[in-house]
Amino acid sequence: MLKNKSIAFKLIFFILLSSALIFSVMFGYDYWMSRNIILKKVRENAATLTSATVNRIQTVLTAAERTPKNTASFLASSHFSDHDLLNLLKNIVETTPEIYGAAIAFEPYLFDKNRLHYAPYYYKQGDSIKFTWLGGTDYQYHLFDWYLIPRVLGKAIWSEPYYDEGAGNIVMTTFSVPFYKELNGKRTFMGVVTADISLDWLQKLISNIRIYDHGYGFLISQTGSWITHPLQDLMMNETIFSTAEWRGDDQLRRIGRDMIQGGSDFILIRSLVYDQPHWIYYMPIPSNGWSVGVSIPQNELMADLNRLLRNLIIIAVLAVCFLFAGITVIAESITRPLRALVKVTKRVATGDLETPIPGADIGDEVGQLADAFVHMTHSLKSYIHNLTETTAAKERIESELKIAHDIQKGILPKIFPPYPEKKELDIYATLQPAKEVGGDFYDFYFVDDRHLCFTIGDVSGKGVPASLLMAVTTTLLKAKAGPNATPDQVLARVNSDLCEEQQSNMFVTAFFGILNIYSGQLTYCNAGHNLPYMLTKENGVVRFQKSKTLVLGVFDHFPYTTFESVLQPRECIFLYTDGVTEAMNIRSELFNEDRLESLLRQYASLPAKDLIEKVAQSVHVFESGAPQADDITIVAIRWNGSET
Amino acid sequence: MKPLLKWIVIALFLTAPVTGQPPLKKISFLPHWLPQAQFAGIYMAEDLNIFRQHGLEVTIQRGGPNEPPLPALMKGKVDLTSVFLFQGLEAAGRGKPLVNIAQIGQRAALMLVAKKTTGIEEPRDMAGMYLGVWQGFELLPLAFFKKYTIRMHLISAASPINLFLREGIAVTTAMRYNEYHTILASGLNADELVTFNFSDLGLDFPEDGLYCLADTYESRPDVCEAFTAAVLQGWRAAFAQPDRAIESVRRRMLAAHVPYSPAHQYWMLKRMQDIILPQEGNHTMGALKESDFLSVGNMLIETGAITTVPPFSAFYKGKKHAEK
Structure with missing residues (x-):
């Protein structure tokens, strides 16, 4: 994904990503730790606050419990009159500030055999104390919780809170203590002593709990x-x-x-009031099993921490921006010379080596790279300079070779027919060099008015050296031939000169013949060359006589031998070099003598020029597709007889 | 008031006796308990003007523990009231001149509830245990004891629920639509409780019914029938529009300073639907089946509450139960 992005992009991307990650981890850890510390502190504070509230409530409840408990003990152990009872009760309500009202309710017919209900009740109303009798057909008090539950359980209880309409719609709870007496030797339940306490103060106490802006307290019953x-709707x-x-809130039910x-815990819930996460701490009131809770808004709890985190994030963002700017500058300082270098390199690649390369004076790696480029262009310039010189030299050599070729061609007879006045002769020759200048040669010339010397040869190797040696050889051959010189003498002299003068281990094959154009007498000598063919009438195509022979320029004083033969009119001498028979096709097959002889037989009667062209064409066809390996030289001399 | 509008109003007043409805017949009704969804149909009949549509002007009195319905009816403080079938039939069996004009509740909502920790698995396991019951409803557990031939210690209370929650009694009677939910709303989970529905115990005694004095019915049968029809229509409206019904209930509960909990009242309305329009069994809305009448009569005789059961036709004046 990032492969094709620029270095600057990669640098910025990875460094910023890493920085952001590092910041996130640091701040995340810091936030988490701080949050835990805050929560721990808040839990402790909430526990302290709740505990203090519970203690305050418990103190009031304990105080409220004391009087009815003492009264119950007194009733259990004493004899008392109607009057005593009412005074006692009135005194309780008068002297106990916590107690709103108090009753002593007896079991049916137990205090007074004539009264189903006997329950005197004193209660406060404003600043005065009022009295009433509880019980009646529409209020059978012994069926109600405040009486029935302590009776059945045999212990004092705090009732569930209730609205007391008579007392002005305030929430009350009643503490009921059962009392017993020995009747006929049997512990008998006599009734209950009750103390009503208003929960007004309790509601105010809890309502006044304020934690942060939106924290609050609450209280639930047993x-x-x-x-x-x-x-208010819930209360x-x-x-x-x-x-x-x-609300479909299972967590609330569990809590x-x-x-x-009687459980106690510190737990995160959704506040019923604000529909936001609140931490609540709750603990029970020992006396009555009610539970006090405080609810603390998490966002306010964490407000400082969140502010800190927000500031840290702003700082981090600024730091990342700063980092971004820094990296951009650095990346730019690296990549700008690189980009310039790229631009320059492209120009260098198109051949503009004179373009100045920027940045080589900088000391860093980019500078070193630019320096290396400077060196490279210098090397390239020097190389191109050399190459130009070399090419010029090569071109000069090629031009000289061309001249050499022309000279070589100039050496060879190239006007056909060479002796149009000599009707006895039909001569034709061709030389197709494999390279610009070849080693093959042929020649013919009259040494007197009746003797035609002719020669064909091949210098070992090719190119300029071969052509030079060829030029030397043809010159020598021409120089050494004379009216009285026999072919063996000519070749021996040439051999002697070549052996003497040339040191380059090159050698020359040559066939040298002299034809008397009037008699048809032929003398010839071979120096390691392919034996020519004689195209005769009687015997068809025959090769010249084979003899002991050696190439020229290898061994001085070799005894060359001259052979003699007589041509019949219209017979033809066919001379060639190994370029013909060793011509190779793409399958690496040689043209060979058989193929040549077959051609010669087929075209024996053609004029010299046509014969040579047929043979040359056949060799070309044979070679088609393959490069010409060697010079191809063919000479044909037909003697038409002296009379014609 | 603009002159034109004034004349239209005057014209309407003048034409009303000619073209309008006959005058509304006045009648009073006392529900047998404090306002709650148990009476949602009656409140809906009032709030949706269903009574008026039936030609009635009904005064609904405030019920509750301070106003027992049968004495109020006997004393003529009220024209119509509602009580349980066994209470109405017991009174009739004792010679009180009252008649049932509609049986609203078709099935029993009464149940026994105990904590699973008591080890109770079947009714007989409760033998010897303490059972709390509302004062005045003791006949029902007695019928249960008789049927299962067990004895339990019966504790009468104004409401036995707190006594039950504080484990003063092992078992309590409860109405499924009311106290059972109160128990759940006091922190006990349903899976911690073992319950027995009276309807499943072979004691499926229908409960809420509408009653009036025999004289009232004889002199104003059309009013009684119109009242029944309006109440049944009110109930259908309450089940069709529960939110509207609960609003009617809530308003009355707040006026009566009765604690109002939407969760509790919606529960109650749904359970009322279970017993007023039962999905199972052969029931006609608002009608008393003679078989139910007889089984409650037998229960009253067996428990010794009464010695003779009045004839069905003398006791029940409502619409006929239609056999399906």
Whole structure:
């Protein structure tokens, strides 16, 4: 993905990514640790606050419990009159500030055999103390919780909170203590002493709990009823469980169960009031199993931390921006000369070696690279200079070779027919060099008015040296031939000169003949050359006689031998070099003597020129596609007889 | 008021006796308990003007523990009231001149509830244990004891639920639509409880019914029938528009300073639907089946509450149960 991106991009991408990661990890860890520390502190503070609240409530409840408990003990152990009872009760309500009202309710017919209900009740109303009798057909008090539950359980209880309409719609709870007496030797339940206490103060106490801006306290009863909660609709209407059901909040139900079972915990919930995460801490009131909770808004709890984190993030973003700018500058300082170098290199690649290369004066790696480029262009310039010189030299040599070729061609007879006045002769020759200048040669010339000397040869090797030696050889051959010289003498003299003068281990094959154009007498000598063919009438195509022979320029004083023969009119001498028979096709097959002889037989009667062209064409066809390996030289001399 | 509008109003007043409805017949009704969704149909009949549509002007009195319905009816403080079938039939069996004009509840919502920790698995396991019951409803557990031939310690209470929650009693009676939900809303989970529906115990005694004095019915049968029809229509409206019904209930509960919990009232309305329009069994909405009448009559005789059961036709004046 990043493969094709620029170095600057990669640098910026990886460094910024790494920095962002490092910042995230650092801040994340810092936030997490700080959060835990804050939560730990808040938990401790919430526990302290809740515990203090619980203690305050407990103190009031304990104080409220004391009087009815003492009264119950007194009733159990004493004899008392109607009057005593009412005074006692009135005194309780008068002297105990926590107690709103108090009753002593007896079992049916136990205090007074004539009265089903006997329950005097004193209660406060404003600043005065009022009295009433509880019980009647529409209020059978022994069926109600405040009486029935302590009777059945045999122990003092705090009732569930309730609205007391008579007392001005305030929330009350009643503490009921059963009392017993020995009757006929049997411990008998006599009734209960009750003390009503208003929960007004308790609601105010809890309502006044303020934690941060939106924290609050709440209180639930033993069955989960909301006694105090900021949501007025919940108070005394709902239980924590019905609220949980209504809101589909299972967590709230679990917390409620833990609360009414006397549990204590610090836990994150969604606030019922603000619909935001709140931490709540709750703990039970020992006396009555109610549970006090405080609810602390998490966002306010974490406000400082969040502010810190926000500032850190801003700093981090600024740092990353700064980093971005820094990396961009550095990356630019690296890549700008690189880009310039790329541009220059492209120009260098098109051949502009004079372009100045920037950045070589910088000391860093980029500078070194630029320096290397400077060296490279210098080397290239020097190389191109040399190459230009070499090419010029080569061109000169080639031009000289061309001249040599022309000279070589000039050496050879090239006007056909060479002796148009000599009707006895039909001569034709061709030389096709493999390279610009070849080693093959042929020649013919009259040494007197009747003797035609002719020669064909091949210098070992090719190119300029071969052509030079060829030029020497043809010159020598011409020089050494004379009216009285026999072919063996000519070749021996040439051989002697070549052996003497040339040191280059090159040699020359040559066939040298002299034809008397009037008699048809032929003398010839061979020096290591391919034996020519004689195209005769009687015997067809025959080769010249084979003899002991040696190439020229190898061994001085070799005894060359002259042979003699007589041509019949219209017979033809066919001379060639090994370029003909050793011509090779693409399958590496040689043209060979058989193929040549077959051609000669086929075209024996053709004029010399046509014969040579046929043979040359056949060799070309044979060679087609393959490069010409050697010079191809063919000479044909037909003697038409002296009479013609 | 603009002159034209004034004349239109005057014209309407003048034409009303000629073209309008006959005057509304006044009647009063006392529900047998405090306002709650148990009476949602009646409140809907009032709030949606269903009573008026039936030609009635109904005064609904505030019920509750301070106003027991049967004495109020006998004393003529109210024209119509609602009580359980066994209560109405017991009164009739004792010679009180009252008649049933509609049987609203078709099945029993009464149930027994105990904590699983008591080890109770079947009814007989409850033998010897303490059972809480509302004062005045003791006949129902007695019928249960008789049927299962067990004895339990019966504790009468104004409401036995707190006593049950504080484990003063092992078993409590509860109405499925009310106290059972109160127990759940006090922190006990359903899977921690073992329950027995009276309807499953072979004691499926229908409950809420509408009653009036025999005289009232004889002198104003059309009013009684119109009232029944309106109440049944009110119930159908309540089941069709539960939110509207609960709003009617809520308003009355707040006015009566009765704790209002939407979760509890919606639960109650749904359970009322279960017993007023049961999905199973052969029931006609608002009608008393003679078989139910007889089984409650037998229960009353067996428990010794009454000695004779009045004739069905004398006791029940409502619409006929239609056999399906």
